[in-house]
Amino acid sequence: MGIKSSVSLYSLQYQYLRGNMDLEQIVDYVMGLGADGIELLPDQMLKGTPTPSEETYAAWDKIIEKHHPGLACDDIFLNTNLYSNRTLTKRECVDLIKKEIVMAHRLGFKVIRLVSMVPAWILEPCLETAEKYGVSLCIEIHGGLGFGVPKTEEFLEEMIRLDSPYIGIVPDTSIFCRRPPRVVDEYCMDIYGTNPDLVKYVNDVFASGKDTFHIRLENNGQNPEMDKYIKDPAKDMFYASNCDGYENVPVSVMEPFAKYIQHFHFKLYEMTEEGLEYSMNYEEVIKFLHEHNYNGYVSTEYEGNRWVKPGGYIPEKEQVAAHQKLIQSLIKKYEG
Known part of the structure; x- marks a missing residue:
């Protein structure tokens, strides 16, 4: 079949x-x-x-x-x-x-x-x-x-x-995933007030052919570059952690x-x-x-x-x- x-x-x-x-x-x-x-x-x-x-x-x-x-x-x-x-x-x-x-x-x-x-x-x-x-x-x-x-x-x-x-x-x-889901980006910025620069960083990572999950996986769970854009944990951490659910x-x-x-x-x-x-x-x-x-x-x-x-x-x-x-x-x- x-x-x-x-x-x-x-x-x-x-x-x-x-x-x-x-x-x-x-x-x-x-x-x-x-x-x-x-x-x-x-x-x-x-x-x-x-x-x-x-x-x-x-x-x-x-x-x-x-x-x-x-x-x-x-x-x-x-x-x-x-x-x-x-x-x-x-x-x-x-x-x-x-x-x-x-x-x-x-x-x-x-x-x-x-x-x-x-x-x-x-x-x-x-x-x-x-x-x-x-x-x-x-x-x-x-x-x-x-x-x-x-x-x-x-x-x-x-x-x-x-x-x-x-x-x-x-x-x-x-x-x-070749790009992060746009509906997630928009939801988190509108509902949580997620830092747009954090969203841009994640999108840029995917555009380069990588993803944030594997960056952490290959660096003992760390991603210092991403952490720079987490200005307010209450607004940014949900988005940042959720992005680890998409691979490229x-x-x-x-x-x-x-x-x-x-x-x-x-x-x-x-x-x-x-x-x-x-x-x-x-x-x-x-x-x-x-x-x-x-x-x-x-x-x-x-x-x-x-x-x-x-x-x-x-x-x-x-x-x-x-x-x-x-x-x-x-x-x-x-x-x-």
Whole structure:
């Protein structure tokens, strides 16, 4: 089947949260955009996860039977802080992931996205269950937690050691930001009063082909040049630390791990009037996936919604629609 388009329903979370659309209406909307599939966060839209009631499962089955979406990915979290006085034990963590695998299988998903920083030791004790239910466990490679970060590298090393088709990765295009998201710049300057010179410095770093995250990573967590522009911590520190969530690395960093890619997050911060995303060049990613015979979904994940100023209109539906139009055109260009 090659490269297919999907939408993370997380992209329309405010439509759901505010009661503008229910789960079925969201699925119907996404499929009406011509997407091939959907990506789900059960914690957000399915009551009772990871052990939903039969009534919840029946409602889900009805939606799937009616709208026939491809089931791209099930996004889960390892909620180690369920109790106020302690974190979960390793046994509890393993048991929780196993429940998530069973639920993913029952929902019809074959890929689970493990959120960044899920420990690598979770893989081996859960692998037998993953194989039994035909569900892959894939870590998200996200901006600020990308290739070269110790925790990420631990997971990749364990993935390679186990070398199973049921263990893989979900890269996120936040590691391929060619410019910082403009909506973040504007939000922080308007809401927090962030120093415009700090914003300019960060943009200049990206324009030079670098990013502030790797400057810190390569200098023991320090960036004296950036610190010069932090005049008021209350106004500037949030922006400065948030910028470490965007990386500016070449797509070739995926080369050693291409065979392990089982899903892909196409992060979206802002679609422009020209029909392009402001910060990222998706074509270089689609081209890479095409050249490596990728057979899976690339999923719209809109996060510009969190950078809308208080009281402002949140254009989730419009942004997702424009993004899908772009993605689908690029897939057609390379896949035919």
